[in-house]
Amino acid sequence: MYLPSLAQLALGSRLKSLSDHFYGAVDEVYRACGAGVESRWFPVLRFLWEHGETTVSDVATAIGQTHSAVSQLADKLVEAGLVQRKKDVQDGRRSLLLLTEQGQAALAALGPIWVAVRRGIVRSLGEEGLTTLLTALAATEQSLRERPVVEAMLAEHAELVAAKLEIVPYDPALKEHFYRLNAQWLERHFRIEDIDRELLGDPERHVLAPGGVIFFARLAGEVIGTCALLQESPGVYELSKMGVDETFRGMGAGRSLLAAAIAEFHRRDGKELFLESNSRLKTALRMYEQVGFVMQPAARPGSHYERADVYMVYEPKQGATARAGAAKG
Incomplete structure (x- = not known):
């Protein structure tokens, strides 16, 4: 029910x-x-x-x-x-x-x-x-x-409004949130495919072990968003499994997670960063474009996702690349 x-x-x-x-x-x-x-x-x-x-x-x-x-x-x-x-x-x-x-x-x-x-x-x-x-x-x-x-509700609301959003790395204690947050939006807009179920069910094996990373957005102790950077091959990464709790939309969690993933890509001297999405997700696509992802003319060859009809590749501006290099130095 x-x-x-x-x-x-x-x-x-x-x-x-x-x-x-x-x-x-x-x-x-x-x-x-x-x-x-x-x-x-x-x-x-x-x-x-x-x-x-x-x-x-x-x-x-x-x-x-x-x-x-x-x-x-x-x-x-x-x-x-x-x-x-x-x-x-x-x-x-x-x-x-x-x-x-x-x-x-x-x-x-x-x-x-x-x-x-x-x-x-x-x-x-x-x-x-x-x-x-x-x-x-x-x-x-x-x-x-x-x-x-x-009084209790208003006190909690004040704490949430005043709290600073945190972006934290993967921890085994947060594993269930990786599944929950992604399943929430997949079930709402599409369906959970076999590849989703496999990856979300064992992120340590399918994301971390091959060299990827997972981030979580946390606000006043509440885990409200997540995303993953999957390593497809040396230097080639996929931005994937971005999900934000719909209760907390509009609080900047998606952009903060995206910034953390891109920063990690630069820190690793990544060569290519891409993502796959769906044309129905207009708000997400606009956000990706604003940070430097460029729409490709066709879906990615060999895509693993039935729902993917959008293929975007990250093309950082020179200033962003220079700043990332200076930060590393």
């Missing part, structure tokens, strides 16, 4: 989906049993049933909803004849909520249904599953009270 693959980013969506599922299930049971209430009314009605007349603020605090949300729900309950509002004699600026006789009678008739709901949930989720879920919910609620999530 798609949402689980998004992990933390889809937490709210998954919880809402579960919430809607349970609300819908209980509403269906209420209708089947002839109860004239809705599942979303339950927290307010139950609180008033147990505590008697009280303020909207007290209800909101007790059930963890906003004052506005509870007030709007109270209006619906008043319209349904289950709740009434009356002025607080001690403070005329606020009103009190209390169940009407109709509301009392409606809730009194729900006992067998509530028991059925409790038992049905246990039967569906299992004792252990329900206990795990309720324990996790309690722990989550406690954590959110102690560490508000908005």
Whole structure:
């Protein structure tokens, strides 16, 4: 399924989906049993049933909803004849909520249904599953009270924005990111070919051992991009396996990786640097052209990739070559 693959980013969506599922299930049971209430009314009605007349603020605090949300729900309950509002004699600026006789009678008739709901949930989720879920919910609620999530998110965002992008060489601990980042864009735009699967699955054998190099872009501890410089023969290199996490597009990771690969090519006194790509990848092709790659009139003879219909060769400007030589000296 798609949402689980998004992990933390889809937490709210998954919880809402579960919430809607349970609300819908209980509403269906209420209708089947002839109860004239809705599942979303339950927290307010139950609180008033147990505590008697009280303020909207007290209800909101007790059930963890906003004052506005509870007030709007109270209006619906008043319209349904289950709740009434009356002025607080001690403070005329606020009103009190209390169940009407109709509301009392409606809730009194729900006992067998509530028991059925409790038992049905246990039967569906299992004792252990329900206990795990309720324990996790309690722990989550406690954590959110102690560490508000908005503050945590904004603090992380500030750290990411302030962080300096790093370009680091291959490390075995980063191996999985080489596969992940490349598979992400290949699956989005094309498909993973056998040659991709072989190279990405064992980069130490197919990239590093033959004399190539792999770089990673890292931002505040997050690995957000990668690229490889493959040695085809002495002095001849292929720029390949360039991939940037789509979440971090526009932050300069691609250009920084490209610059690192070109710098390494010059450091090694490389004779030729080429790449293969696809004409659909307009943004990437423009970036390659801007750093000195020149489009060739036809695809590269003997290309290993089915998707490759673009062949580009690096033709550095004299100034860039001179600067690279001076840097080496």
